[in-house]
Amino acid sequence: MTCLEMYPANFVMLGKESVGKTSLVERYVHHRFLVGPYQNTIGAAFVAKPIQVGDKVVTLGIWDTAGSERYEAMSRIYYRGARAAIVCYDLTDTSSFQRARFWVKELQNCDKHCKIYLCGTKIDLTESDRGLRQVDYHDVQDFADEIGAKHFETSSKTGNNVEETGIDLDQKKDSYFSSCCHS
Numbered sequence: 001m002t003c004l005e006m007y008p009a010n011f012v013m014l015g016k017e018s019v020g021k022t023s024l025v026e027r028y029v030h031h032r033f034l035v036g037p038y039q040n041t042i043g044a045a046f047v048a049k050p051i052q053v054g055d056k057v058v059t060l061g062i063w064d065t066a067g068s069e070r071y072e073a074m075s076r077i078y079y080r081g082a083r084a085a086i087v088c089y090d091l092t093d094t095s096s097f098q099r100a101r102f103w104v105k106e107l108q109n110c111d112k113h114c115k116i117y118l119c120g121t122k123i124d125l126t127e128s129d130r131g132l133r134q135v136d137y138h139d140v141q142d143f144a145d146e147i148g149a150k151h152f153e154t155s156s157k158t159g160n161n162v163e164e165t166g167i168d169l170d171q172k173k174d175s176y177f178s179s180c181c182h183s
């Protein structure tokens with residue numbers, strides 16, 4: 001029996017509205033950045049991506065939750081049982097990092113085994129104008145160390161750090177997905 005049949009691995013996107021969760025999913029799954037007016041997610045959206053882990057195929061299910069606080073209760077439905085959570089914050093918005101801390105606390109209260117990734121978004125903006133940065137890299141790294149999370153800064157617009165590093169959960173050597181297949 002394949003890993004696909006036995007171990008569907010879900011992960012969830014969490015974070016304040018407009019931090020760029022949907023854009024990250026678009027970049028990761030479809031390798032594109034959608035331009036045009038911002039459309040907020042309503043409730044949550046589900047996207048599936050088959051990935052190869054060793055000689056197995058895992059269907060990675062991604063729950064892209066709505067960041068608006070009015071959907072907060074609904075978001076809880078999606079992170080319960082999630083194998084991993086990508087908690088996003090916008091590098092140009094301090095309050096989005098406060099919101100990220102909130103989601104980390106929620107995840108820790110709900111499931112200690114959920115693997116947490118902290119993802120700073122829109123690094124293209126801070127690279128083109130350093131003055132736009134409101135969230136310090138080292139502050140987040142300290143927090144990541146404290147909670148045992150991986151930490152990345154990405155741009156869905158340019159693709160920077162999305163494919164190459166942690167958000168690309170497609171890493172074949174990733175022990176997390178290997179354990180999904182072999183546990």
Ligand SMILES: Nc1nc2c(ncn2[C@@H]2O[C@H](COP(=O)(O)OP(=O)(O)OP(=O)(O)O)[C@@H](O)[C@H]2O)c(=O)[nH]1
Pocket residue numbers: 015016017018019020021022023024034035037038039040041042065066067068121122123124125154155156157158
């Ligand atoms: N410059 C830049 N803009 C981005 C990036 N990622 C997202 N955006 C923009 O930020 C806005 C919000 O992006 P979304 O991906 O819809 O944000 P979201 O977190 O899914 O929002 P909700 O559905 O409300 O929770 C859009 O206008 C995007 O084009 C990025 O990496 N760089």
